[in-house]
Amino acid sequence: MAAGGPPVLVVTRLDDVTADGVITELNRRRVPVVRLDPGDFPTAVTMNAILDGKGVVGTLSTDTRTIDLERVRAVYWRRPTPYTADLAMSEQTARWTVEEARYGLGGILAALPGAHYVNHPWRNRDAEYKPAQLATAARCGLTVPPTLITNDPGQARAFADTHRPVLYKPLRETEYADAGGRALTVWIDDVQPDQIDERVRHTAHLFQQRVAKRADVRLTAVGENLFAVQITGSPGVDWRRHYDRLTYTLISVPPEVATGVRAYLDAFGLVFGAFDFGLDQDGSWHWYECNPNGQWAWFPDHITSQITEAITDQLQHGGTS
Structure with missing residues (x-):
């Protein structure tokens, strides 16, 4: 070579x-x-x-x-x-x-x-399961909103009524297309108790209490490096639907969140993770999920360049730098 x-x-x-x-x-x-x-x-x-x-x-x-x-x-x-x-x-x-x-x-x-x-492909695979993510995040000391995974419509309605407002979230970003082959996305969205019907019995569904947030945070972890980006400007609960209206700001990571994130990476054997948090009115961080192979290159150049360099350092020096 x-x-x-x-x-x-x-x-x-x-x-x-x-x-x-x-x-x-x-x-x-x-x-x-x-x-x-x-x-x-x-x-x-x-x-x-x-x-x-x-x-x-x-x-x-x-x-x-x-x-x-x-x-x-x-x-x-x-x-x-x-x-x-x-x-x-x-x-x-x-x-x-x-x-x-x-x-x-x-x-x-x-x-x-x-x-x-x-990351190692098998570690990516193990870390993709939302139930394992939620349980591990809680064990690592991260604040996890009340969450129900069920195929029981009665329990889903009761949870939505008790913990309202409640969101529905897909358990995986599985490719989905309509009859004409047009790619579709199942978005995170609000759900009311009276919207939950017997179709819930057909498969597993995830319902989660909605955080009263003032901003979202995407925290990209690369080894010991943590890049937290505050995301504002989204008019809806799923900021991915409004990229053209978003503002990105690098922010510091509270020590307790940094400790929890690193414990989470260690638990799954990950070097990289893209974590999503909600930032509430009091400034507390609420953990949503971690994509072990998440995207990050859509950020502005001054953010993307730092993440690029951190990943390249890992690949060049084998995580020893």
Whole structure:
């Protein structure tokens, strides 16, 4: 490889602006970097891995790069596309092929010896479950609003009546489209007791008491670095619906929140986390959730550049700087 030493592997899709910024900074520092999308396997990715008493050795090749598995210094795991199979295969064969790729290539990418992961894909997976997030945040001393997860419409109505005002929140940002293929988003929104009907029985639903907030806070944690951004200007409960009206201000993190956030990262084995809080009228921080692989590159440049540098430091120095 180049004079910059062992390479960084960035695992993501082609259209990932967030990863682009980190790759640009790695290039500026002359750190070798290889971009890989597992969704390109096996068409444009070739894997040769030997596992023996020495661990994992071998190569991983794309159309333009070849990387020695044992030399990868760090892995930035972002937003890869799903594994796919040849369209000519039968449904059962295609399903088998995709799972073999997931457990073969995916298993190798998760077992690179000596690599520093931001974050390890299995840690991301474990930290995506909202019930585990809520329980862990409470154990770490963070203030969690009263929350109900249920498929019982009677209990949901009673909770909404007792804790009003109450929000409905999806348990996961699952891709959803209408009959015409148009992508849809299930937003966080207010819900009244009389809006809750028997359809709640069809699956799990999350209801949470709405914080009387004066602002939102997105706290991006990168190792020991905490970047808290106060978000104001949203006329509704879900600020993601009003990007054109938002104002962003870097603010300090209260010591008790910083302690809780770092304990939370340790509990899940995360290096990176995008935390959402509500800031109430008294200035108290109320924890909502943590996306272990959240976005951050839409912030103004003076904020984005600091997060980019912190992530690049992790990848370049393996979390030791």
